[in-house]
Structures are given as structure tokens and as C-alpha cells.
Amino acid sequence: MTNYSxxxxxxxxxxxxxxxxxxxxxxxxxxxxxxxxxELAKTEGLxxxxxxxxxxxxxxxxxxxxxxxxxxxxxxxxxxxxHFNVFGVDGWHDWMEAIPxxxxxxxxxxxxxxxxxxxxxxxxxxxxxxINHPFLFPWQWLLRxxxxxxxxxxxxxxxxxxxxxxxxxxxxxxxxxxxxxxGYRITxxxxxxxxxxxxxxxxxxxxxxxxxxxxYAETLSVAGxxxxxxxxxxxxxxxxxxxxxxxxxxxxxxxxxxxxESKGHIEFSATISPSLKTTQVQLIKNGEIFATxxxxxxxxxxxxxxxxxxxxxxxxxxxxxxxxxETLAITNPIFVGLRKEPTLLTYGDFL
Numbered sequence: 218m219t220n221y222s223x224x225x226x227x228x229x230x231x232x233x234x235x236x237x238x239x240x241x242x243x244x245x246x247x248x249x250x251x252x253x254x255x256e257l258a259k260t261e262g263l264x265x266x267x268x269x270x271x272x273x274x275x276x277x278x279x280x281x282x283x284x285x286x287x288x289x290x291x292x293x294x295x296x297x298x299x300h301f302n303v304f305g306v307d308g309w310h311d312w313m314e315a316i317p318x319x320x321x322x323x324x325x326x327x328x329x330x331x332x333x334x335x336x337x338x339x340x341x342x343x344x345x346x347x348i349n350h351p352f353l354f355p356w357q358w359l360l361r362x363x364x365x366x367x368x369x370x371x372x373x374x375x376x377x378x379x380x381x382x383x384x385x386x387x388x389x390x391x392x393x394x395x396x397x398x399x400g401y402r403i404t405x406x407x408x409x410x411x412x413x414x415x416x417x418x419x420x421x422x423x424x425x426x427x428x429x430x431x432x433y434a435e436t437l438s439v440a441g442x443x444x445x446x447x448x449x450x451x452x453x454x455x456x457x458x459x460x461x462x463x464x465x466x467x468x469x470x471x472x473x474x475x476x477x478e479s480k481g482h483i484e485f486s487a488t489i490s491p492s493l494k495t496t497q498v499q500l501i502k503n504g505e506i507f508a509t510x511x512x513x514x515x516x517x518x519x520x521x522x523x524x525x526x527x528x529x530x531x532x533x534x535x536x537x538x539x540x541x542x543e544t545l546a547i548t549n550p551i552f553v554g555l556r557k558e559p560t561l562l563t564y565g566d567f568l
Contacts, residue, residue: 239408
């Protein structure tokens, strides 16, 4: 067992909290011990960090029980054919027998019938998983047989300091968009993949909290963050803050909400802070740009409107871009209408 409390509440107030879902320590291939990783997260103004060492939870056991900062316990299961995080590990689990030893960091998946069997067992224990950097060579996800019905999250943004992610991250967003259109409601998150500090003009090194995943949690706790991931109340950002809401028939809904089979005029509102002079805000509907508006002033206020039909599937997300086109933030969707059941079931079906 880890030696800190899963049930501890670090802030009992509901609100938006800033976190990083992917960080390494000296327990695997990071250069900072777990306690220093926590201090770095504090320095970057985060509210929580997830320790996800490769194939080991040793780093978690070194944290003190009276820790004054929220650490989401995790492990990055690392195979030759792909890496995925498991969140919520509180000690040794039977499925861990199948993961490579830390000494042979990346190895074939040869001790389990299939990756789907593995993630099924992980889900059955109430843990959550996330496929990491799916297109980042040479650590891309190659396990085409993965059954997406057992995938909880996708890391759409990984390590914004790493040049190769300028291509790999948009590919991950495009894949996630296909999944949404197919009927999946897999939560998009980000992670810095922190190993050691970033150096200017270098292709290696990371910055903790770059990107940030903002989550709307009822409490700042492991349980509170788990609830967020299940309900998709999150957005990924380069440290731009936003709100995104829908109003339908007199009720207001936030990021991740499912409005059900509704009919009528739907009003979307958003605020962007800080707002650059020519920041562009796009409302994406079912993977296509539905509307674009500039955000002006210190806190840009945006409004969109659409008509919804209970017999149609629709999802809407917000994307914010800088004047030169660089994406600054992406939200999880708001869903409305008929829920579509996926007919394409495996990862490979979308490649």
C-alpha cells in the first residue's frame, strides 16, 4: 500500500483546479525524486500532479502520509507497442504481473491474452486508464486490437516542449474527434510527461504543467478528480483560462454535460482569459467548425447559437487559437441529442 490517504480532501470547495496527468520520478527514468516533483508542481502553480512512473509504483511509496499537496497515484504501463497510464493504483494489483519489470522498461505484451483483457481487468477494479501520446514516434500506440469500450481517457496533448509533438498532438486530437463522431465519450486530458527540466534550443526536457489540464471538481481529492474524468469536466490548455456553457430551455450546462434528447434553441457562452487582441474562438460541432469569433479585451466574451433536434447526435467543443494559429486550449464536449452506439470497436478501426 502507498502511505498516504486516498480519502484526504485538500480543498472542499467546488471549482476549477489545475493539474498535470503525466510525470516521472527517479523511480523510473525521471531525474527528480517524488518529493521534488511535488515541489515543482507547486512552483508551477498546480493544484495536483499525477505520478506515473514506467511500470512501477515505487515512487508513490516514498511520499509522506501528511503530504500537503494532492498527488494522483498512477503508473505508466509501458510496452514496446504503446504506453498507457493507469490512475488510482493503491498498491500491487494482479494485472501488474503482466507489465514489464522496471529494469526491462519497455517490453512486448506477451504475458496477457490481449491489451483488451488487461484494460478490462483494470476497469473492473474501478481504476481509470489513458492512452498516452498515441502518435509520438517511437512511443506511439500500435496495439490496433485495443477495444475502445474499455478506454477512459486519451492524452490529446503531450509535452508541449517536444518539437515532434507539433505534429503528434494534432494527430491525437483528430483521432479523438473520430471517436466522438463514432459515439465514444472518452475524456481528453493532457500531460507534460515530465522527466527533467527543459532547456532552451534543446529537443529534450519538459516543463511541469505544460500543458495544464483544468478540471472542475467538487472537491480537490483523488475521488474528486476521478469523478471529473468520468464526467469529462475538463479542458486542456497552455495556461489560458476559459469557461464554456450551454443554455437550453432555461437550464445551464457545463463542459462534459449530456443534455439528452432535447429540442430547441441552444445558446453557448464562453469567456477567455487572458484574451489576446485577435484570439480566435471556434465552436466545433461534430468535428467541423460551426462558428468562429474573435475574443477581444482582457476577458473575451463569446456567444454562439444553434438549433438542436432530439433525433440527431450532436457534440460541441470549444477551441481557442492564438493570432498565428497556435492552439491555446481545447475543451471536452457538451453533448446533446440521441446518443450513438459505436459500431467500430477497436483502435485499428480508426487508422
